[in-house]
Amino acid sequence: MFGQTGGSKFKPRQRQKSILPLPATFNRIHTLQRKNIPWIALLILFMWYFFNPFGVIAGMFRSATPNSYPPPHPLTSHNVIETNSRFIYPALELSPYLKGLPLDRIMKVSRVRDSNFPEIEKTLIKSLNSLDDPDVETQRAKEEAENAVSDVSKAINSFKNQDKVVFKPKNPDDYPQVIIVTAVDYERYSLDGMTKLIQNRVDYAHFQNYGTFVRYSQEFLPQLNAQSFLQTREKAKWVRIYCMQAARFAFPKAKWFWFVDQDSLIMDMDINIEQYMLNDDALDPIMMREQPLVPPSGAIKTYKNVRANSIKLIVTQSESMIETTSFVLRNDHVAKSILEIWGNQLYLNYQSFPYGPDSAITHILQWHPFILSKTTIVPAKTIAAAHNFKKKEDSKFTYSEGDFVVQWGDCKAPACEQILNQYDMLVKKPSK
Template sequence: MKCLFHHFDSEFGGEASKVYYYPDDDESESNELKDSEDSKNPLDIAKKKFKENGKKVFRPSSSSTKSPEIVIVTNVDFEMFELSHLTKIVQNRVNYAHSNKYGVYVRWIQEFTPSLQEFGNDSGWAKLFAMRAAMHAFPNAKYFWYVDQNSLILRNDIDLMSYILKPSSLGPIMLKEQPVLLPYGAIKTYKSVKPEDVSFIITQTTESLNSDSFILRNDVYGRGLLEFWSDPLFRKYPTFVNNVEAALTHLLQWHPVLLSKTSIVPARTICSTHDANGLVLPGQEAYRYHDGDFVVDFKNCGKDFHCETLVDAFYKKMEAAK
């Protein structure tokens, strides 16, 4: 990492570590990139491409090519998972996008290390940085769907637009007067919200909002929610530093305008949670993965069991069904 960012050595609590940061001097950064462009050293070339990832903008190759209406966004972590596992995750998004003519935007979580280190945030916050970058890369897209690297899209035959984004599809499944904080939160989604006015779609687990899969409309409310959610005031607040979903819960509870543009939908629509132990407790059935569901989410699989094993099993099942 030290060759990708500027850094300095720090010692906190008796433990030495490196702190990475983006340079303040844009001109020095520009000169550094220019030097790497002139260099034929493969490391310099790779470094230049890495640093320019967030600056890329989709430009149609011909007049007949249009910007995709929907872009799938995913972060991948090369320090947590093997390359073969990450390849499956990325290919899963590409296969689905190809079947439905959507766009795909994938970033390394490590690209956002300086931003994460700024306030000591965990890697969960990187999804917001990736979504902001995706909106820059595809300015004409209508919707952005974030799907976590611990999830698989299982149904290429489902078109997201007709499945959930059309008002006629979203309206019947919107959970109105649903507590934002389960089970007994005082703040609830509004019963008067119309599906055509929704800019943010998300699901819940039995414990919290589930940011492993959510959809943002590319409008002032969708972009505004993302800016509020990723604001430094939220990222450095002690309760939210390592809990991006707690920050979102607070945001929706205290900003009624944004809540009025939000729809909570049943978990199994876009984020069925897989239970590795096969044990479904009372009240959890509606959140758990069932055969035929659109998306399976192996939430927190890195903490309790192997993500690679689960993904591989589902991936092989999908390949065999083709």
């Protein structure tokens, strides 16, 4: 009954045209509607902006008090000591009293146990600033009384207060564009040696209208949390990163920060580092593009098309690795982020970085393309020519007369101070 038969098959009828004509204004109405869509959208946005229906609801949950943030402060204290001097450095005449002092005399040392691992005892190192009286005047009176009784107490108080010193000029327009940063180890150099090192930085900064920021390496033990770091050459390099962070706080409006290691001297006082390599026109020709990060044949290289005006970090390179004996950092939010990543405790405590921060920055550049795009390598002889320990001739890495900076980081005591004395007599004084 329902099977296919030879009867007629039904097919859909063809669509018939309407027998009624469209109104003459039909197409014009649709055209006008399409033209009005942008105006309708603008009207809706206008009304939403001025009569936001959700604004009243959101206001019910919004705090009546405006957002407020605590003022910035040094790492180890909530107080600052302002100075109008562009030259910030420790009281070297008190350094002999610090030599040989046990750690618990210059720092607050605590021993704690982790609740998850009670069998493991940890040592925590904090600045003596953590013991300060909250009232500034009370603390000042206390320190003055201690200083009057003992030169050792005077040295310790001066040591801990150095972290609080910040630059505040009398005239805001008189702000140094470049800050020379150095960390010195008072157990490594004598008073005479440290005096020569710091005087070298101060002289250069004075002649070029820059600023200086010098701290003792021992001041950064709270970040390192181990005195043994300063007794190992490669681990002691981490002080460079934390000293740069402190310098940024002390000179917040400077344009550049130039770290110069304690085993270095600025040899030519006439050279202005901005004109020499920091200005875009000076930096661009000396940027080592497509340079392996791990020479001579590392897979990751610096970028080819990076521009000088985008550079935030300038480092040098030895024959085998990136070096931080002398490096320059721009003062902006990107450079600040690079420095904070670089000094992170994960990198500090990672045991497979044989060269401390040098290995860390190499790793960061290899794995973070954005940071690599903001970093450049310049030839070693620009700001980090090495002392010729092996008496090589015509080396592109070793110091020769006329070079801007010399460094002898591979030295071993007491040879370090002997090399310092040798070069100190050769420093080219300014011609003006």
